[in-house]
Amino acid sequence: MARTAMITELTLEGFKSFGTPAQTLQLGALNFVVGANASGKTNLISALRFLRSSVLQDAEFAVDEFGGLAEVRNKIQRQSVQQKPLMIAFKMEVDAFEVRIEGQKRYRIRSYDYVVKLDLRSSSGRPEVESETLTASIQSEEGDELRYSLKRDRQNVIIKDPVGQRGHSKVKEQRFSVPDQETARLALGVGFFSFPCVVLRTIVDGWRFYNISPHLARLPCKETPDADLGLSGENLAVILHKLEQQNGKGALDSVVTGLRGAVPGFRNVKTARLPVEGKWAFQILEEKIRGAINPDSASDGTIRLLSLLVIANWRTEFSSLVAIEEPENGVHPHLSEHIMQILRAAAEDRQLIVTTHNPAFLDYLEPQEVILCDKQDGFTKLRRASDVAQIETFRKHFRLGELWEQGTLGGIP
Numbered sequence: 001m002a003r004t005a006m007i008t009e010l011t012l013e014g015f016k017s018f019g020t021p022a023q024t025l026q027l028g029a030l031n032f033v034v035g036a037n038a039s040g041k042t043n044l045i046s047a048l049r050f051l052r053s054s055v056l057q058d059a060e061f062a063v064d065e066f067g068g069l070a071e072v073r074n075k076i077q078r079q080s081v082q083q084k085p086l087m088i089a090f091k092m093e094v095d096a097f098e099v100r101i102e103g104q105k106r107y108r109i110r111s112y113d114y115v116v117k118l119d120l121r122s123s124s125g126r127p128e129v130e131s132e133t134l135t136a137s138i139q140s141e142e143g144d145e146l147r148y149s150l151k152r153d154r155q156n157v158i159i160k161d162p163v164g165q166r167g168h169s170k171v172k173e174q175r176f177s178v179p180d181q182e183t184a185r186l187a188l189g190v191g192f193f194s195f196p197c198v199v200l201r202t203i204v205d206g207w208r209f210y211n212i213s214p215h216l217a218r219l220p221c222k223e224t225p226d227a228d229l230g231l232s233g234e235n236l237a238v239i240l241h242k243l244e245q246q247n248g249k250g251a252l253d254s255v256v257t258g259l260r261g262a263v264p265g266f267r268n269v270k271t272a273r274l275p276v277e278g279k280w281a282f283q284i285l286e287e288k289i290r291g292a293i294n295p296d297s298a299s300d301g302t303i304r305l306l307s308l309l310v311i312a313n314w315r316t317e318f319s320s321l322v323a324i325e326e327p328e329n330g331v332h333p334h335l336s337e338h339i340m341q342i343l344r345a346a347a348e349d350r351q352l353i354v355t356t357h358n359p360a361f362l363d364y365l366e367p368q369e370v371i372l373c374d375k376q377d378g379f380t381k382l383r384r385a386s387d388v389a390q391i392e393t394f395r396k397h398f399r400l401g402e403l404w405e406q407g408t409l410g411g412i413p
Contacts, residue, residue: 003097005203005320006351011089011115014042014074019379020084020217025371026384030347032365034404035373035411041355044373045323048207048353051088051116054189055204059118059127060184064371069127073120076378085130089115097199106141107163109199116186128183131152136196138163148196152187154178161194165205203320210311211325213305222280229314233307237280239314241271255309262338264304265289283334310340312346320353328358336360359401367391370400371412385409 006029013022017040025044033041048082050072053062066072093111096389108186112134113359118131131132134151146162156174172212188204209231217233227238243252252269259266268285270292283292284302295303296328308327326341343352362370366387374381385391386408403409 004097004206006093006095007090007092007321009091009279010044010048011087012044012047013087014084014120014411015047015072015086016040016074017375017378017380018043018047019076022087023380025382025383027351027353028368029351030344030365031351031353032361032369033353033371033373034357034359036375037112039373039375039411040382041346042124042325043082043124043364043380044371044382045209045325045353046353047088048321048323049209052204052207054116054118055189055201058182058185058189059129061126062121068143071257072127074379083119083121085117089113092200092203094199094203097203099164099195099199101195107146107195108139109138109196110137110145112136114188114200116188124353125184126184127184128154129178134188136195136198136200138196144259148194150187150194150197150243152169157187159194161196163195163263167268179255179323206319207321207323208311208319210307212304212307212327212329214300214307214330217303217307218298220274220281222277224280225262229307229310229320233303236307236310237271237282239310240269240282241280243270243310243314243334251313251315252312255306258309258312258338259302260341261303262305262335266302269306270343291391292295301332304330305335305339307344319350322355323353326357326358327354329362333358333360337364340364359405362401362404364397365400367395367400370404370409374410374412383410 007027009024009026011024012018013020013021024039034042050062050066053065063069063072074409090401094109095110097109101107112123114134116132117130119128128153134150136144148162151158157178159174160171162171188201190197211232213232217236221235221238223238223241227235229235231240243255257266258267265286265288266284267287269282270285271280273283274281276346283294284298285292286302290340309321311324328336331339336358343354346352346358366383370385372385394408404411
């Protein structure tokens with residue numbers, strides 16, 4: 001399966017620990033974020049989760065979800081008299097989105113460039129969209145390269161959509177007024193504007209974020225048609241059941257094989273519907289033990305590995321980006337290479353952003369796959385390990401994990 005879309009550049013300003021000037025970061029298919037506690041690793045992932053909520057709901061909903069304006073704004077900048085908007089921007093390459101419109105005419109999105117600025121000090125006391133821009137490169141079935149643009153300020157949204165218009169050099173402008181009650185709603189979230197917005201909104205909807213809690217992952221759960229693995233591992237039993245149903249594709253086999261290579265004595269995993277409330281639960285089978293082991297008797301490390309393997313093998317439609325917080329928690333350090341194999345395989349068809357404190361992971365990564373996170377003057381600063389001077393010379397004598405532990409790279413653990 002090909003990767004549907006990938007963020008190649010991410011820019012953040014004024015969000016939580018990110019200050020001014022804006023931080024711009026180049027991203028690849030596999031990205032590991034390393035740094036000290038409270039340096040801003042989680043905030044990098046939170047910015048994307050905040051944007052997703054803003055797109056699917058609105059900025060006010062996203063702010064409330066994150067605990068209010070005081071928890072979203074940069075804590076140093078919010079004390080300043082000078083107002084600074086919160087800004088999130090990204091550039092994205094798109095591979096597998098083809099749309100048929102105007103009968104049977106085909107168009108393919110090739111790339112996106114998106115910027116949104118939010119006013120978190122508005123007179124209304126609620127977040128408002130200060131500005132928003134979206135450009136998209138579109139290829140027609142005849143091979144023509146078309147350019148779509150959306151520009152939004154506080155009062156208006158202006159769209160130039162070349163699709164369906166003759167004479168692409170003079171694209172007709174469409175103007176929409178922003179209703180007073182919609183000042184917190186992003187134009188990108190309003191799909192009726194045009195198909196590039198619909199496609200990008202669909203991609204953003206497919207972003208997934210995980211910080212596994214073994215306690216929540218163990219719990220039985222009800223099956224629903226749209227059940228998905230929750231942020232903390234909720235619905236794990238239902239997703240395992242769905243993988244059992246789809247095992248002709250080999251997804252469950254991959255989960256079982258991965259656990260056999262990591263957990264001594266592990267034989268298999270199965271699901272069963274409980275007689276009370278009809279919830280689904282999972283059980284673990286081990287060699288030389290009759291019967292099955294309930295999740296409460298399995299170690300936290302086993303539950304985390306099981307969840308990680310499900311994340312790597314469970315495919316939701318248009319799931320182009322997966323963010324995982326500290327997958328090493330509760331897992332033996334000797335399994336670092338095994339976990340890296342799981343995550344690298346998952347990154348073949350989805351973009352991964354992973355936070356970690358485990359230096360052993362770095363030994364299986366290339367410098368361009370490692371993002372160093374430091375706190376300077378109270379603000380988060382990011383750079384890739386490949387940008388460190390003389391990195392290749394250092395690697396002739398030390399492993400990447402050793403260089404990080406020594407403090408040579410920065411992002412000191």
